[in-house]
């Protein structure tokens with residue numbers, strides 16, 4: 001059984017490219033069935049980016065929509081991006097109808113077989129494998145896996161064209177621009193700031209380093225030592241003599257000893 005393949009929708013939130021490769025498929029469900037989630041509702045949530053989330057596919061019996069090309073990273077698994085995460089960075093995410101009809105299983109299994117035809121024998125994981133969540137509820141991944149292995153995969157479904165140029169990823173801003181935005185408060189505060197920067201594809205450490213440069217931050221200086229006070233203490237005898245004095249004054253020994261000699265004329 002094939003399925004209707006919809007490519008006219010594009011998710012607002014995703015991270016371009018697959019620098020860490022692809023080594024699994026993650027199964028999600030739309031939501032608890034008691035909340036009456038719908039195919040169109042889930043697609044719309046990803047298209048608008050209303051929740052700053054996405055998935056590669058939304059699937060139900062007879063119908064699959066591809067919102068993020070498998071060659072890009074969806075924001076689906078809650079385990080961050082650009083950190084070699086098993087979920088967002090390395091997995092392909094499928095959002096499944098939680099009613100779990102036989103038709104739902106059949107279509108999702110066909111999609112899995114199609115993906116495996118292109119990307120190899122990818123194992124299945126539930127979303128909750130990657131982060132704390134109830135998703136995908138009662139979905140039976142062993143059944144999906146068994147069913148997928150009865151099907152021959154066809155590549156077309158997996159070879160989603162890259163995003164059309166008309167709907168490109170927002171151009172990455174240069175480091176100075178992002179650093180100025182951070183200083184202006186547009187990225188909030190840490191640790192959320194670093195997570196947001198990473199999610200948007202930036203190197204949070206590099207941005208912070210640039211911010212520190214711009215703000216003139218310097219590494220915290222070593223606490224300054226009062227050489228005069230130490231010299232007076234040495235003269236009082238507080239630091240003993242010879243090797244003991246050298247040991248106790250440590251790296252300050254030479255400076256203190258010079259000052260002692262000056263004080264003693």
Ligand SMILES: [Zn+2]
Pocket residue numbers: 027028029076127133135136
């Ligand atoms: Zn999920």
